[in-house]
Amino acid sequence: MFLERVRIATDGSDLAVRAAQMGALLARSGAGRMVAVSVAQPRFHLPDGGMAAPDSQATQAEFARARHAARAHVDTVLAIARQGGVSCDAETPLASAPGPDIIRVAEEHDCDLIVMGTHGPNDANHLFVGSVAQYVLANSPIPVLLLRDPREASQPDFIEGVAS
Template identity: 75%
Template sequence: MFLERICIATDGSDLAVRAAQMGIELARSGAGRIVAVSVAQPYFSMRDEAAEVPDAQAELIRARKAARAHVDTVARIAQASHVDCEALTPLSSAPGPEIIRVAEEYGCDLIVMGTHGPNDANKLFAGSVAQHVLANSAIPVLLLRDPRDAAPPDFPEAHLA
């Protein structure tokens, strides 16, 4: 499989940056083009006792700034590696489908991303965006997992001798 364009999905986490580095290295061996995508994901919530309505405009600005910072990091890594990078920050409350849409729209041959993001407070749900992309993308997906999350090998005692 020849890789002409790679979609690198990033959420700004350390693991996402490592995945971006891997994706950029793969792009260097192919046509040298990537599409960096970070979904601007606003969070709107109100407590029952909240006295005032949250500032929706401020939250949208925050989400867009965060997403822009994430793709800018990937773009700097790509530039240092002489890889063309198009940076996108679509707005959505559901990043998984948006990542797939971008990868399809830009004709990507591979999606590269980390498995755990900064918003995964519970390990049970960690990686749900990556799981969605993996389960629903017709484009091949390369997931980078944090080695600290890997379970040690389960060898029976008899095989250790």
Template identity: 75%
Template sequence: MVILNAFHLPGPSIMFIERVCVATDGSDIAVQAAQMGALLARAGAGRMVAVSVAQPHFSMPDSGAAVPDTRAEFLRAHEAARAHVETVRRIADAAGVSCEWATPLSSVPGPEIVRIAEEQGCDLIVMGTHGPNDANRLFAGSVAQYVLANSTVPVLLLRVPREASRPEFGEFP
């Protein structure tokens, strides 16, 4: 499923893409989003910005347990984010596209993705979503939903289709 959130301007609706922001968490769908981003960037001016937000994960220690090593967790989160943008950079290189990168530190990735895309003058954000495929729930994951709802930059979301039964339609008069 592909979702494109773009604003419509009066007149011909031609969008020239000079710089594509690819947000990645290292998942398979994020790699597919990077490949799509590289294709779109190559068709335009050939520039990408890879973003992976370094997200440290902390938990409260049990009573009497040692306090977690925060420095080690920050380092782990940053190294994971660097590995994710390195994957995007290799995809961009293979497509003949230049690629800058950013690995900001935050526990909430959505605002950082939007901020970097806007600061870098990106024309499109491409990202994967792990959102549920249940009609009773939202169509996108929380990060993708945040970016889609709050970005002034058009957003292209890629999602892996899940196995689902086809909807049953009644007879039309």
């Protein structure tokens, strides 16, 4: 498969940086193009009692914070692409859940592969990858490459040549 364009999803974590580095290597082996996306996710908290909504000034400040964080994340990917000699576009859509926008951006840019990091299963659920990665993996018509931190990987139940 020849890669025309590789889509990098980033949340700013160390694992997302590793995914961006892998994406740059893959993109360089193909047409040398990447698309970075970090979904700006505003977080709103209701005060105790739960009846009062945030005022418009607080709402605008939270939108600005979310956009600033997402922009910083894609700027890191842009720097990695530049160092790897790969061209890179960037988008920072605003949404409460990143999964659908990760797929949408990849489709709009005709990406051949989505590369993203996943923190893997947590203590509550040892069977599934992270919720965003799980959503993208289950719903994307585009192939997905998930990278995990090897320090978070569980030991295999069976190792060839070694009886348990």
